[in-house]
Amino acid sequence: MAAPIMRVERIADYVGQEVTVQGWLYNKTDKGRLYFLLVRDGTGIVQCVVSMRDVPPETFEAARRVTQESSLIVTGTVRQDARAPGVPGGYEIAAREIHIVQLAQDYPIGPKEHGVEFLLDHRHLWLRSSRQWAIQRIRATVIRAIRDWLDGQGFLNVDTPLLTGTAAEGTTTLFPVDYFGERLYLAQTGQLYNEANIFAFGRVYCFGPAFRAERSKTRRHLLEFWMVEPEMAFCTFEEMLEIAEQLVSYVVARVLEERRNELRVLERNTAPLEKVTPPFPRISYDEAVRLLNEWAEEATDPEQKAALRIEWGDDFGAPHETALSLHFEKPVFVTHYPAVVKAFYMQPDPQRPEVVRCADLLAPEGYGEIIGGSERIADYDLLLQRIREHNLPVEEYQWYLDLRRYGSVPHSGFGLGIERTVAWICHLDHIREAIAFPRMLYRYRP
Template sequence: MKKTTISNVSHFVGQEVKIGAWIANKRSSGKIQFLQLRDGTGFIQGVLVKNEVSEAIWEAASTLTQESSLYIIGTVREDSRAPSGYELTIQDVSILQIAQDYPITPKEHGTEFLMDHRHLWLRSSRQHAILRIRNEIIRATYAFFNDQGFIKIDPPILTGSSAEGTTDLFHTEYFDRDAYLSQSGQLYMEAAALAFGKVFSFGPTFRAEKSKTRRHLIEFWMIEPEMAFIEHEESLEIQEQYVSFIVQSVLERCQPELKALDRDLSKLEKVTAPFPRITYDEAIQLLKNKGFDDIEWGEDFGAPHETAIAESFDKPVFITHYPTQIKAFYMKPDPEREDVVLCADLIAPEGYGEIIGGSQRIDDLALLEQRYQEHQLTDPAYEWYLQLRKYGSVPHSGFGLGLERTVAWITGIEHVRETIPFPRLLNRLYP
């Protein structure tokens, strides 16, 4: 007898196997018990027929409750009606624990209740599907950048200052000085790119924004590539190739999960490079044509604006060349027009908003020093960042992709709180 997992039962059709599992649900029709089993790798139905097992086994199975744990011994058989294509004909059960009064039942529960029980809600088929897709996006991210010659560099989470201001940072004490939780690893990744050429990071970032929208988390994960000798247009090509790669990887490897979420696959199938590009100027005009008469040049876009722009395209769309005044100090001005910078935000379809922000970075020391003065960045903690332009400066570009927003878009779910195992929200630090 082979010990296996639900995800691997296809290799054992007609054979007897042993699986460790939990009861996701259960029903009975007199002489047959139907056990909905999960083991972390998938879900499968086990069928127990009374006249095919001993009385002791039948009675033991009758005591099983939702989330009870057990070992199942059964024969794998194909069943085209089953979601996984397979079922188990059960010969034996060995109970590990009978769960009592499991709080999340198959009935409807409110969001706050489910969030209070997030540690248990993770076991549901919907959350299982979402987080498996998240895992596939992470796997595909490593595959893409490793294949493209990038190396992974880990920037610090604790920083001595913020070159973009500290209003949205979490403050802590670092022995005898102030420190902050990182908003982004980008500045450190620039240093790494000038050492290794092409690098990427993947780690947690923190924003102390008092926001309650469906797009915002307090703690979230970012993928931040940085590339030496790469200019603006080249960076956009890498971004669209990367996003196309992760979407196609999910389509190829996560069909059961997408089906469980009722995701419209036709929308994802359109996500192939190249992506459309419009300038900020063109975006302003598009919005005015759609009735946003109050939007003026020089204003940043909010969620309604991004959604309206995305509705004009069936793929993610780049908005390029934002006004210098609303973008970060380190973004390189367009050589032909200094009031805009060589940057782009990638807006996802279907109202999911910005998933990537990126730019070509300033590589001229004098200009960066000027930007420091304009933004009143006098903190010596970032003197090292200026030195990157002093010793072998080169054209370089980078971008950051927010993992949770990307998961929300690809899975088609409404709120980012379901895209991370234990979300940190304005009013939530538990569990």
């Protein structure tokens, strides 16, 4: 009977059995009459031991010939051995038969260090390395967890268009797309459509890519990134914060539960992640400004001093967010920003109309904003007034204004950036590793 095909992540279930592994050679150690082959199959990495004494000559010859990243099929017996490296590790295969499917020649990425430019040029191959493998596996769990939690809380997934007919979204730069001479744009948010959808479905979320044609060149920006945007009818600002902190906490817990091996590959210290449980601290914009200026006073470095100082009414820059984010052990909500720095649709605070009922969630460890959200203006007249104040084309917003004419309700929503969340959970230096094929300024291929 042929040996069953084993997925390496399930190796613990096969101890003592003969199995077949289909994969690629990750690394090889040549000890003369003994070879250690590290074989990865997409689910993990297993060490295959090939001893001259124990295998037929053709198997030993295959182990000698096989090169890094060659595809191969190995059959042998699984045994437990604490010395065996790999993921999960602690198990190895005593090989009996090796079939080389294709012999790779001169694989460009070696086990030693490489520069960013070289790795990005070889992104199609870089994805095979264990760090990148671990990150993408965690990303998949983050996405799965988001969907599971929202679906379980009565949210309906209703996706929104990626092509829009007008530049009405206003805020940042849109990618124009030519459609037989007509100008369309790639969506940078599904929020306005989400607001229509809640009146049909109550609680909804859209999940998809967003496009921002910014000439940003930082470790936090992509031209194309993925975002989940929940939107809730009959939901106040405070209720929205609770939903957001529940969702983020659930996602982190799922990764801790299901991706231990991957976090270990990344050498991620999990202690800060274990602390991510509700409730998250909430501070007002006013308080944040006060704190930042206090830290600016205390700072000895004049550059740091200048970077932290802030006037009430200014929006936070990256140094401000980083400082705030480092100050708290959990993600922190910064709420009630001045209306002037925020989007036109945000609901003013009834007690203080100069600020809006909005929140940014800053991830800890200096990672900065992962969520932006707000209660939306429910009143027709106020919304119309804001559209005019922002010099937006009123005619393009007729359908959006309609939502305030036919059964308007208090409602709120937020957007969670997938890559920023993955970058934080994986403790990455740069957001480019959080997506398989990043799109950045001057980086469109492969």
